[in-house]
Amino acid sequence: MKILILGSGGREHAIGKKLLEDYHSIHLYFYPGNGGTSVIGKNIENHHTVLDLVFFAKRNAIDLTIVGSEIFLLEGIVDIFKNFGLEIIGPHYLAAQLEGNRIFAKSFMKKYGIRTPKYNIFYCYEKAINFLKKNTNSVAIKTNGIAGGKGVILVHNQNDAKKALKNIMIKKKFGESGNQIIIEDFLQGNEVSIISIFNGKNIIPFLSAQDYKKIEENEKGLNTGGMGAIAPNPYMTNSIWIDFKKNILEPTLEGLIIEKLTFFGFLYFGLMITYNKVYLLEYNTRIGDPEAQTLFPLMKSNFLNIIQSTFQNKDQKEIFIDWKKLCSCCVVLSSKGYPEKYEIGKIITGLNSLEEPFYIAGAKREQEKWITSGGRVINIVGIGNTHEEARRKAYDKVVKIKFDNLYFRQDIGL
Structure with a gap:
């Protein structure tokens, strides 16, 4: 079987490793991939448009394409692949707007009674400033479009709020994603x-x-694509699960069906638990990163079978996923300066002797050496019977990796 995975991060490396773990005979292709994906499959080059990828999939008889990165989804890749008769897992273009357009997503939540924080939408910088002058509470300022996981700024005073608005709406730090904003x-x-x-x-x-x-410990500093993760979440109690299903999952399902936003793929719920209630902050329409790297080592079920069940399950019975009764902790090693300016091209040592599980995010192989090539470089995962054991094992592995300007948070899982 031939599978194409789209994306270049640790998530895509994790997806590929899990598929190979379940079926050794699979042939994996990645676009654009990274140094880690080149070890377990083949990175394809010079395919710069969606149609290039279509022709590659046709020529190479790709059986299934898995979309890792949201960038491809918002280019309408699922619609285009299906028009050419290619199997692909992910949302069609309109359903992908649940992630790509926060105003669209918020309107969907409001329409179907999905519990989410109160919010206001602004298309004008001056009106947003005037609103904040009258609001002395802490708020979350969000770009309407995607911004690589960095388009949410939490502000606790007027000065920080004005600075954030200026960066988003005037200086266009996140490009057109900041043309409209949500203040939540x-x-x-x-x-x-x-x-x-x-x-x-x-x-x-x-x-x-x-x-x-x-980026900083105690959840301070700039937003990143993710500096680590743990699973299972210790705050997700049985009562919170019940609340989530009743007030978020079930009305989401109802809305997706009524609005004809159904698809075969992944749906990510970004939640906040407060006062024993759970609120929906955002949807993603693909697997999260670094959550994927944290979850796949705990998945007992065959991942490819789960994916194929979404296509082949004619009577649409519920799919069952089996999990190991263990905990995991993922620590992201990054280049100092990320998520803003950082240097690449640093030699990495210790990687060849590192025990699994670990995933390459921003590193490549050059002349038998590993070299940094991105902001987030390596995802290291520890597995244990408790969160504490998983955390300890992860950090015991972290100290074995060395490269210039290495940075990581030391409080993941605390």
Whole structure:
């Protein structure tokens, strides 16, 4: 079987490793991939457009394409692949707007009574400034479009709010993604990531996870694509699961079906638990990163069988996913300066003797050496019977890796 995986991060390396673990005979192709994916499959080059990828898939008889990165989804790749008769897992273009257009997503939540923080939408910088002058509470300022996981800025005073608005709407730090913004009530609590698979009739949640988004310890500093994660999330109690299903998952499913936003793919719920209630902060329409790297080592079920069930399950019975009764902790090793300016081309040592599981994100192979090539470089995962054991094992592995300007958070899983 030939599978094409789209994306270049640790998530794509994790997807590939899990597929190979379940079926050794699979042939994997990645676009654009990274140094890690080149070890377990083949990185394809010079395919710069969606049509280039279509022709590659046709020529090479690709059986299934898995979309890792949201960038491809928002280019309408699923619609185009299906028009050419190619099997692909992911949302069609309109359904992908649940991630790519926050105003669209918020309107969907409001229409179907999905519990989410109160919010206001602004298309004008001056009106947003005037609103903030009258609002002395902490708020979350969000770009309407995608911004590589960095388009959410939490502000706690007027000066920081004005600076954030100026960066987004005037200086266009996030490009056109900041043409419209959402100012949302700030919720204090514990974040939860729930990745799920959607087969057009049912939403089947994965194990819960907790993502650490900020660059600095104690969740301070700039937003990143993710500096680490743990699973399962210790705050996701039975009562919270019940609340999530009743007030978020079930009305989401109802809305997807009514609005004809059904698809075969992944749906990510970004949640906040506060005052024993769970709120939906955002949807993603693909697997999260670094949650994927944290969850796949705990998945007992055959991942390819799960994916194929979404296509082949004629009567649409619910899919069952089996999980190991263990905990995992993922620590992201990054280049100092990420998520802003950072240097690449640094030689990495210790990688060849590192025990699994670990995943390459921003590194490549050159003349038998590993070299940094991105902001987030390596994802190191520890597995244990408890969160504490998983955390200890992860950090015991972290100290074996060395490269100039290495940075990582030391509080993942605390």
